[in-house]
Each structure stands twice: as C-alpha cells, then as structure tokens.
Amino acid sequence: MRVLIAHSFYRQPGGEDRYVDQQAQLLRTRHDCEVLARHNRDLPAGAATARRMAYSSGERDKVLEVIDGFRPDVIHLHNAYPALGPAVHLAAARRKVPLVMTVHNFRLRCPNGYMFTEGAPCRRCERGAYINAVKHRCFPERPQSISYATDLWIHRFMLRLDRHVDLYLTPSRFMHDRMLEWGFRQEAVRVLRNFTDFEPAQPTAGTYGMSVGRLSDEKGLDILVRALAEAGDPPFMIVGDGPARSELEALASRLSLKRLEFLGRVQMERVLSLLREARFIAMPSVWDENAPLAALEAMALGRPLLVSDRGGLPELVQNGEGVTCRASDITGTASGIRRLMDDDELCRSCGARAGARAAREFTPGVHLEGLENAYQLALAGS
Structure with missing residues (x-):
C-alpha cells in the first residue's frame, strides 16, 4: 500500500x-x-x-x-x-x-x-460560535484569536x-x-x-516522582507543585519547558520546596534514562487530555501513573496501572503522591500492570x- x-x-x-x-x-x-x-x-x-x-x-x-x-x-x-x-x-x-x-x-x-481557557475547561465554541475565542482571549494575541x-x-x-x-x-x-x-x-x-517501541523495563520502585511535557496552564502543574508541598516535599523532577515555567519556579520557591527540580527541555535519551529510574509519572491535567504519548512510554517502561480524572487519562489506569485523583484537587493529588512514595509494593504492582498492558495494546x-x-x-x- x-x-x-x-x-x-x-x-x-x-x-x-x-x-x-x-x-x-x-x-x-x-x-x-x-x-x-x-x-x-x-x-x-x-x-x-x-x-x-x-x-x-x-x-x-x-x-x-x-x-x-x-x-x-x-x-x-x-x-x-x-x-x-x-x-x-x-x-x-x-x-x-x-x-x-x-x-x-x-x-x-x-x-x-484545547477546549480550555481562562483557567478552566471550555465548550463554548462547539456549536460554531467561534467569536468566543476572541471574547475570551484564547490566544496570546487578539489577531491570532480572530484569524x-x-x-x-x-x-x-x-x-x-x-x-x-x-x-x-x-x-x-x-x-x-x-x-x-x-x-x-x-x-x-x-x-x-x-x-511505543520501547523495550519493557523491570517494574522496580524508583526514588523520585516525575512529570514530562509542556509547562502550560492546562497541564495542572501548579496543582502538582502545591500538592508536593502538602505531601512533604518528596523528591520530584519536572522535565520540559513552556510559558508557565517561571511562575511554577516562583511558586516552588515560595513554598520552600527543596527537592523539586526543574530540568527544562532535555534530549529524549536523557528523558528515557530518567523515566527508567522514576518511581511514578504524574499527569495532573486540568483540561481534557486526549492520550499523551509520554504516558504510554512511561507505562512501557513499567512506571505507574498518577493521573487526573480528565479526558482520556483515566482510561490508562482503569485496570490498576496507577492512581487517579480529581483534577484541581490539591489534597487528593497530595494523597496520591504519598501513596506512591510510601508503598513500594503498590509501585511495583501498578508498574507491572502498566508494562503488561503496554506489551499487549501499545x-x-x-x-x-x-x-x-x-x-x-x-x-x-x-
């Protein structure tokens, strides 16, 4: 063909x-x-x-x-x-x-x-009322919204x-x-x-949590940073760059988080190396995330997921491949972080299920x- x-x-x-x-x-x-x-x-x-x-x-x-x-x-x-x-x-x-x-x-x-604007999910334009994109400033510049x-x-x-x-x-x-x-x-x-074509990894319990992707408002990373503070400042790495990075770094500083690292954008080989050693991967999106490729890659490497209940994310952990929390729920997200940080057996079992599913379906x-x-x-x- x-x-x-x-x-x-x-x-x-x-x-x-x-x-x-x-x-x-x-x-x-x-x-x-x-x-x-x-x-x-x-x-x-x-x-x-x-x-x-x-x-x-x-x-x-x-x-x-x-x-x-x-x-x-x-x-x-x-x-x-x-x-x-x-x-x-x-x-x-x-x-x-x-x-x-x-x-x-x-x-x-x-x-x-994204169907996300002004800090919240949005469905105003579905029927064709695209003028809402201009009214609600869905792009940084007004001419871009209009076009x-x-x-x-x-x-x-x-x-x-x-x-x-x-x-x-x-x-x-x-x-x-x-x-x-x-x-x-x-x-x-x-x-x-x-x-994903990654080789399956052994589901071992790593030492740090990790997030990978674009640093922007819809990803819910401000919720994650606040949850890390509530969870007691466990070791965590945020990989990626984007328009929200400076605000997130300032928030982490105000919350006195000493063990949160912002690594910025790194080469894919480095990302994979970090994923293999991570304890879990967090995706606390506050928009209706579709199916992030990074989640499948983490699953293939035997990493459990901590995801919000938005969009297609819950589908990835429906059989025990990770933990779900309510979107925008700081306390619930902190609880999920603590569960995964404190329970080695939970990490191993979720990681094993994630790897097995990736080997079957992805x-x-x-x-x-x-x-x-x-x-x-x-x-x-x-």
Missing part, C-alpha cells in the same frame, strides 16, 4: 510530532510511505499566514503535485494548522484519494485546540471539510465519544491507541495492524 502522511510540525515539538515520525518509520516496514511535511516555525506571523490557513490555492496545488507524483492509495492527515490549512482535504477530494485523519486534539471544534476563529468557521461551514474525511482515528475512547456528541457518524470514527505490531485495517476501511468506504 502507498500511504502519504501529511502533517504541519509544531513550533515547539511535542508528542504529536514524535508520533508522526514513528508512524512513518513503522509504515515503511511493510508499505511505501512518504511524509508531506510543513513546519510552522517557518511561517511568518500575521495576515499572510492567516490567509494561507483559511484557503490557499497555491498550497492546494502543491499538495496536488505531491499526490500526482507519489500516487498514494490513502492519505493520513494529522495537524493541518496553520501551514497546510484545508489544502490536504481539498486536494484529496479532487483526486478522489481516501483521507484518514487522526484527532490529536479538539481543533475540529475549538480554535485553540483562528474566522478560519475554522470557514472550514466548517463554507468548505465543509468534515465531509472530506473518510475515517477519523482517535487515540482515546474519550475523544471517540466526544466526536459522537458532536454529531460525527459512528462508523466514521474508530479508536486506535498510540504506540506495541508497533498492534498499531500497524490497526492502521492497515483503518486504511482498508477508508478504501472500501470511498
């Missing part, structure tokens, strides 16, 4: 970008695969990029050239914004190539993609891009169910978990079979 992956790589690389690279490598073990890549860091800020995101015949024609040259059986789209905009949808429809799309976030119905709100309205109600996708893949049951709430047809949405082989089945469905349906 010939598969064309299309993706706009983010300015700050994250799990979605890593997944796209890994997916391409996986497909190439059995199929012909090319990646149509755009890099958002190369785009200038301002009106030109906003127009390109709304509609660009030039970008559409470039995608058509790639399709005509590679002649894919199926196209798999990930992030379209802002570099690709509607170009892949429209080019695939013109050439009658089946289009599969993985839904990594809420961008289908939310301009900022995303306008462009998503154009894509949804004028270009009707949803109808050009033959099959949607969601990495969590939560996202699958949310899309059905939005009115997508059940037969057009399937759950396909992400995967392997490259399982994922490749899921992709192949999805592509066959898209081909049959088109």
